[in-house]
Amino acid sequence: MSEPRQQPGTGQPDLEERGAARTRKRALKRLQSLLPEHCLLTRPAALKPYETDGLTAIRERPWVVALPETEAMLAGVIQICREEGIAVVPRGAGTGLSGGARPLADGVLLGLSKLDRILEIDLSNRAARVQPGVRNLAISEAVAEHGLYYAPDPSSQIACSIGGNVAENSGGVHCLKYGLTVHNILGLTVLTFAGDRLEIGGPGNDPECLDLLALYCGSEGLLGVVTEVWVRLLPVPPERRVLLGAFPAVAGAADAVAAIIRSGLVPAGLEMMDRLAVQAAEAFVHAGYPSDAEAVLLCELDGVAEEVAADARLVERVFRDFGASAVQTAETTEEQARLWLGRKAAFPAVGRLAPDYYCMDGTIPRARLAEVLARVSVLSERYGLAVANVFHAGDGNLHPLILYDANRPGELEQAEAFGAEILDLCVAVGGTVTGEHGVGVEKLGPMCGQFSEAELNQFFRLKAAFDPRGLLNPGKAIPTLTRCAEVGGMHVHGGRLPFPNLERF
Amino acid sequence: MTDRSDALTEAVQNARTAGQRVLIMGSGSKRFLTRADTDPGDRILSTEEHTGIEDYRKDELVVTVRSGTPLRTLRQVLGREGQMLAFEPPEFQGLGTVGGAVAAGLPGPGRPWRGSVRDSVLGVEMINGYGERLVFGGQVMKNVAGFDVSRLQSGAFGIFGVLLRVSLKVIPVPQTERSCVLALDREAAHQWMIRMSALPVPITAACWLDGQLHVRLSGAEPAVVRAARHVGGEQSADDGFWTALRDQTLPFFRSIGVACRYVPPAAALLDTDELIDWNGARRWTQRSPDQVPAGYRRFGPGYARDRCRDAGGNRAVAEYQHRLKQAFDPDSLFNAELTDADVAA
Ligand SMILES: Cc1cc2nc3c(=O)[nH]c(=O)nc-3n(C[C@H](O)[C@H](O)[C@H](O)COP(=O)(O)OP(=O)(O)OC[C@H]3O[C@@H](n4cnc5c(N)ncnc54)[C@H](O)[C@@H]3O)c2cc1C
Ligand SMILES: Cc1cc2nc3c(=O)[nH]c(=O)nc-3n(C[C@H](O)[C@H](O)[C@H](O)COP(=O)(O)OP(=O)(O)OC[C@H]3O[C@@H](n4cnc5c(N)ncnc54)[C@H](O)[C@@H]3O)c2cc1C
Numbered sequence: 001m002s003e004p005r006q007q008p009g010t011g012q013p014d015l016e017e018r019g020a021a022r023t024r025k026r027a028l029k030r031l032q033s034l035l036p037e038h039c040l041l042t043r044p045a046a047l048k049p050y051e052t053d054g055l056t057a058i059r060e061r062p063w064v065v066a067l068p069e070t071e072a073m074l075a076g077v078i079q080i081c082r083e084e085g086i087a088v089v090p091r092g093a094g095t096g097l098s099g100g101a102r103p104l105a106d107g108v109l110l111g112l113s114k115l116d117r118i119l120e121i122d123l124s125n126r127a128a129r130v131q132p133g134v135r136n137l138a139i140s141e142a143v144a145e146h147g148l149y150y151a152p153d154p155s156s157q158i159a160c161s162i163g164g165n166v167a168e169n170s171g172g173v174h175c176l177k178y179g180l181t182v183h184n185i186l187g188l189t190v191l192t193f194a195g196d197r198l199e200i201g202g203p204g205n206d207p208e209c210l211d212l213l214a215l216y217c218g219s220e221g222l223l224g225v226v227t228e229v230w231v232r233l234l235p236v237p238p239e240r241r242v243l244l245g246a247f248p249a250v251a252g253a254a255d256a257v258a259a260i261i262r263s264g265l266v267p268a269g270l271e272m273m274d275r276l277a278v279q280a281a282e283a284f285v286h287a288g289y290p291s292d293a294e295a296v297l298l299c300e301l302d303g304v305a306e307e308v309a310a311d312a313r314l315v316e317r318v319f320r321d322f323g324a325s326a327v328q329t330a331e332t333t334e335e336q337a338r339l340w341l342g343r344k345a346a347f348p349a350v351g352r353l354a355p356d357y358y359c360m361d362g363t364i365p366r367a368r369l370a371e372v373l374a375r376v377s378v379l380s381e382r383y384g385l386a387v388a389n390v391f392h393a394g395d396g397n398l399h400p401l402i403l404y405d406a407n408r409p410g411e412l413e414q415a416e417a418f419g420a421e422i423l424d425l426c427v428a429v430g431g432t433v434t435g436e437h438g439v440g441v442e443k444l445g446p447m448c449g450q451f452s453e454a455e456l457n458q459f460f461r462l463k464a465a466f467d468p469r470g471l472l473n474p475g476k477a478i479p480t481l482t483r484c485a486e487v488g489g490m491h492v493h494g495g496r497l498p499f500p501n502l503e504r505f
Numbered sequence: 506m507t508d509r510s511d512a513l514t515e516a517v518q519n520a521r522t523a524g525q526r527v528l529i530m531g532s533g534s535k536r537f538l539t540r541a542d543t544d545p546g547d548r549i550l551s552t553e554e555h556t557g558i559e560d561y562r563k564d565e566l567v568v569t570v571r572s573g574t575p576l577r578t579l580r581q582v583l584g585r586e587g588q589m590l591a592f593e594p595p596e597f598q599g600l601g602t603v604g605g606a607v608a609a610g611l612p613g614p615g616r617p618w619r620g621s622v623r624d625s626v627l628g629v630e631m632i633n634g635y636g637e638r639l640v641f642g643g644q645v646m647k648n649v650a651g652f653d654v655s656r657l658q659s660g661a662f663g664i665f666g667v668l669l670r671v672s673l674k675v676i677p678v679p680q681t682e683r684s685c686v687l688a689l690d691r692e693a694a695h696q697w698m699i700r701m702s703a704l705p706v707p708i709t710a711a712c713w714l715d716g717q718l719h720v721r722l723s724g725a726e727p728a729v730v731r732a733a734r735h736v737g738g739e740q741s742a743d744d745g746f747w748t749a750l751r752d753q754t755l756p757f758f759r760s761i762g763v764a765c766r767y768v769p770p771a772a773a774l775l776d777t778d779e780l781i782d783w784n785g786a787r788r789w790t791q792r793s794p795d796q797v798p799a800g801y802r803r804f805g806p807g808y809a810r811d812r813c814r815d816a817g818g819n820r821a822v823a824e825y826q827h828r829l830k831q832a833f834d835p836d837s838l839f840n841a842e843l844t845d846a847d848v849a850a
Contacts, residue, residue: 124699124771147703169649180647182656183624196821203769205617205786208802208817210826211610214623214656218649235705262564264587264677304705306727363645365565395646435647443650450650454637458833462652465828478651 020106024063027084031066031108034076039114041065050091050109054156055099055442057356057412062089062103067111071191071227074115078225079195081108087471088193090221092133092164095156097359098440100168100220100476107474110225112163118142119228126233127186127203132163132226139231148233151178154436155344163226169218171436173269173343174300176394178234180436182217187230190216192223193472202230220438221473223466237302240268241312242336244328245319246293250274250377253295254369256322257393260299261366263318265311269300270394274373276353277346277388277401284349287342290326297324297393298343300336346390347401353388354403358415362426363435366396375425376400383418385411397435398426424449439477448484456481508571509555510630510638510669516550517667517838518636526841529663531573531605538609538662538808547842550667552604558582559670560644567627567644569672572604579603588675591619595751604668609809610660613751614710614721617702617770617784619676623659628672631658633665634834644672657829662809663840665833679709679723681730684746687718687738691774691781694718698784699771706732710747713781714757719746750782761793764801775800813843 031040041047042064051059063086068074081088087107094101103109116133123146128139136157140149153172154160160170166188171180178184187201200216201207216223247253253272260270273281273289273296282291289296297319301311312329319327330336342349350357364372373389380387380402391399400422404415423433423446433439433446451459459478463470520527527550552573560569563586570579576596583589593613594606607629610622628642642648642655658668689697694713701708707728710721720736722729733740749755757763757780770785776798780789790801797803802811813830816823830837830844837845 122769122771123703125769126702127769169653171647175647179620179624182653183620192825196824198822198825199819200822204767204772205770205783206621206767208767208812209819209822210661210813210816210829211623211657211659212822212825214653214659218653223652235703238705258564261566264680266676303724304707304728304731306731307707307725310725310727363647365562365567365645367562367564392647397647430643431645432643432648432650434650435645436649438649439651447650452639454635455639455641455651458633458637458639458654459651461832462654462829465832466825 023084024086024106027080027086028064030080030084031064031077034080035066035068035073039067039069039073041067050094050103050111053091053094053096053099053101055097055102055440057406058099058102058441060103060105062109063106065109065111067114069114071115074110074112074225074227075191075195075197077108077110078191078193081471082193082195085469085471087474089473090163090167090225092161092167093135093156093159095160096164096168096440097361097437098434098442100438100440100473101164102441102476104474112161112225115227122203123148125203127230128233129228129230130162131228132161132166134162136160136162136165143233144236147236149236150231151175151184151234152181155347162229162231166217166226166229167219167221168436168438171392171395171397173271173392176270176392177266177268177302180217182214184232185213185217185229186232188213188216188226189228190224191227193467193469197227198224218438220440220477222463222477224472237268239305239308240300240302240336241308242330242339243299243301243312243315243319244289244330244339245297245299245324246290246326247295247297247322247324248293249323250295250373251370252323253297254373254393256297256318256324257369258367259318259322260315261394263314265314267299267311267315267394268302269298270392271298271343272296272389272391272393273298273343273346274389276386277350277390278342280349280353280388281342281346284352285341285345287338287345289342293325298339343390346388350388350390350401350403354386355405355407356403356412356415357388358402358404358419359437360398360400360402360419360422361434361437362423362431363395363397364426364429364431366394368429368431369393369396372398372425372429376422379418379421383414385415385418392435395435396431398422420446441476444479444483447479453481453484456484506557507554508557509552509573513550513552513555513667513669514632514636514638517632520548520550521634521636521836521838524836526838528842529608529667529840531602531608532575532600538805552602552667555669561586562644563588565644566675566677567672568675569644569670570603571670572602572607572668574603576601576603576606583675584678587678589678590673591615591625591676592622593619593751594622595753597752599752603671607659607668607671608661608663614712614747614782617786618709621659623656625674626656626659626671627674629655629658630669631665632667632669634836634838638669642672646674660812662813662843664813664830664844666839681724681726682743683722683729683733683740684742684744685720685722685733685736685738685740686744687720687736688716689713689718690716691777691779695774695781695785698781702770702784706735708732708784711784712750714755721747757789757791760791762791762803762805763789764792764797764803765789766801810843
């Protein structure tokens with residue numbers, strides 16, 4: 001009798017694979033009986049748009065896409081996946097830039113776009129209760145007639161969802177004064193993977209529990225699916241003004257940013273664009289920016305008329321003190337729109353300069369801006385890859401856009417290596433590897449440099465408190481110790497050996 | 506000005522080895538919110554000698570402070586540079602440490618406009634229940650690397666571990682401040698608050714008590730002057746009311762006891778003697794400990810436990826809070842009186 005032909009060790013995975021296929025078949029049946037046909041996508045052509053989020057370099061076809069229309073359907077999908085042991089990846093609008101909504105080939109992609117109703121507008125408490133798939137801008141549009149708005153305004157606001165904003169703790173051009181998502185939401189309803197419905201906070205100011213609200217902000221879909229959000233609404237400021245300063249040197253513009261913050265003034269927004277970004281924007285939308293400037297600062301002021309006028313005088317003086325060669329002030333809505341146009345079109349404009357760009361998102365102390373930008377430009381020469389800088393200067397949140405051509409062999413890898421060096425630099429000067437775009441799958445490597453083994457383990461225990469089996473958005477946001485060992489860059493505290501207990505994860 | 510991080514870490518590790526529980530204590534000014542007395546078996550871990558401002562970047566509006574630093578010291582240092590803590594933490598009995606202020610998470614009168622304690626927290630270093638020193642967050646305004654463990658510490662009354670240092674965002678002291686006092690009945694004052702909150706007026710505090718509406722205006726001088734004209738009433742630069750409200754030295758708080766409820770600002774008025782704070786979002790009532798009405802929380806022993814263990818009565822949330830505690834402190838080393846069933850409140 002001949003031995004059954006089997007390679008040692010492959011029998012088990014084979015069995016597992018067959019078991020998994022059976023499970024998926026059963027799960028699919030259950031999903032089909034739970035969801036109407038248009039809420040469950042299974043055909044390759046229908047799955048295609050869901051292969052990637054805003055980080056388009058990484059693609060994966062999901063097993064299926066579930067698009068629940070009600071909270072009950074959503075809970076049903078979670079229940080089925082829990083019972084069948086199938087992983088779930090939540091997805092809002094898929095504009096995320098770090099691959100947080102990257103699908104799994106054997107997991108359910110849970111799209112929240114059909115949960116897009118504004119459930120309640122509570123004018124006397126200046127709050128609104130919305131479903132997770134509501135677009136960011138739709139909230140402000142819905143309350144505009146009452147002179148109110150929702151403050152956080154990511155540049156993707158026409159598309160991105162409030163659930164995604166919570167999961168990424170998104171910022172925007174105006175978060176310098178008005179804060180991030182965490183500062184502008186009042187309550188959340190969350191469905192955990194165990195099926196518990198957590199109601200945290202509401203239109204009052206303080207939930208009478210621990211601050212799970214803050215914990216959920218920026219948790220990238222790992223701790224639960226956000227099913228409702230109470231957002232805070234603010235009165236639209238009566239007066240706005242936008243100033244543009246053109247600087248002959250990046251250092252002057254960077255120092256002007258630090259000086260404005262130091263003065264005690266808090267602009268609504270303070271953005272910087274360097275020469276390459278300005279030229280790209282000019283060529284694209286002709287906003288009237290001085291294209292010979294090495295750097296342009298855009299400063300928006302808002303508030304009551306007297307305050308805005310006084311602040312504008314101060315900003316203009318600071319611009320000039322730090323060498324601005326020209327200052328433009330926009331008082332009318334049209335002029336302001338023109339000045340913002342260049343900034344808003346900057347990403348697509350830069351996109352025209354090269355076949356591909358890689359957007360970084362580190363944050364640094366504002367006083368180190370000039371120094372870090374100079375180092376980035378040295379790196380740019382060393383790698384032979386151009387960089388355009390368009391970013392939230394007031395927050396110290398950099399967005400270097402590394403230009404490359406993915407069709408040239410090795411260039412993507414070069415761009416990634418260059419990006420990693422920029423993030424190391426951010427951490428070295430006391431900053432962080434991501435200010436607002438999240439870790440997703442993209443920044444798992446750099447995370448190893450920012451956190452110690454003990455800190456990563458604490459993150460894992462925290463995750464396990466909400467999802468012990470690790471089936472909700474697995475593989476995102478927190479790098480495993482194994483991965484960090486591969487990257488070889490883990491942060492070591494006090495000479496301790498980095499990986500004595502690798503087997504734990 | 507001493508760094509006692511190593512000694513504190515060692516003390517936690519020793520307690521862990523000995524299977525002893527510890528009670529984290531700053532200056533003890535908010536002890537009345539946790540428990541009436543101290544159990545003789547408790548090992549007290551005091552941060553009082555762990556003091557000093559380690560890094561103050563006034564140009565960045567960020568300060569990093571050792572947890573035992575007296576709030577008063579921090580206030581003075583910031584004040585000299587024309588800056589302040591946005592969340593205006595109370596100094597009960599003139600005491601309080603920075604660690605205690607963050608751990609207790611009690612914001613002052615400006616809460617609805619200037620944010621809560623956690624809104625100012627940028628980063629922490631802490632010791633967890635494994636005796637490990639961990640750093641979360643940082644010193645920059647925007648940071649989404651990893652779960653937001655630092656903000657979670659605010660209002661957790663130390664149940665997750667010992668805060669060694671915290672980085673806080675600070676704000677410039679407003680150029681001008683004006684207090685206005687208007688004679689209004691409660692209902693009218695409440696309506697006034699609701700109306701004003703929809704308008705862009707530089708209000709930074711609004712409170713009603715004893716037939717008077719107190720309003721604080723802050724900001725650039727011309728804006729404050731104009732708003733003050735609009736608000737009216739009796740006006741002064743600072744009538745001491747806001748500090749007295751913050752530190753609870755007003756006669757209202759020195760009675761038989763107080764209880765509070767957190768509500769949507771426009772929620773209906775209930776009790777006739779309610780003090781309205783936070784533009785309507787927090788209501789206080791004078792009650793003796795055994796007569797706290799439903800929906801209110803006694804501001805005294807049990808307050809912290811109600812939050813940390815019972816999540817204000819929200820059972821599903823309480824269950825996850827319990828799991829979180831386990832994730833940081835599985836042996837319930839820290840402040841067990843706030844979380845454990847077998848430790849009496
Ligand atoms: C052109 C462009 C400009 C941008 N500008 C900015 C900017 O200025 N500031 C900024 O901060 N970001 C910006 N972004 C990034 C992105 O728009 C934000 O991260 C946004 O919040 C993502 O929302 P989304 O609905 O697209 O989420 P997705 O990309 O679908 O998902 C993002 C993450 O959230 C999770 N998630 C989504 N919905 C839920 C839910 N209901 N419950 C739990 N988890 C959920 C996902 O699993 C994933 O991890 C920009 C992106 C683009 C493409
Ligand atoms: C030896 C001793 C004797 C005392 N005797 C009396 C007395 O006779 N009468 C009396 O009324 N009071 C007494 N107290 C209590 C004390 O006066 C106050 O109750 C308390 O110190 C208030 O300090 P705080 O304001 O900084 O915050 P605390 O009240 O100390 O702390 C508030 C909360 O935060 C936690 N916390 C504080 N610091 C940290 C930190 N760094 N990290 C994590 N959590 C933290 C605490 O555990 C507590 O839950 C005594 C305290 C000590 C240490």
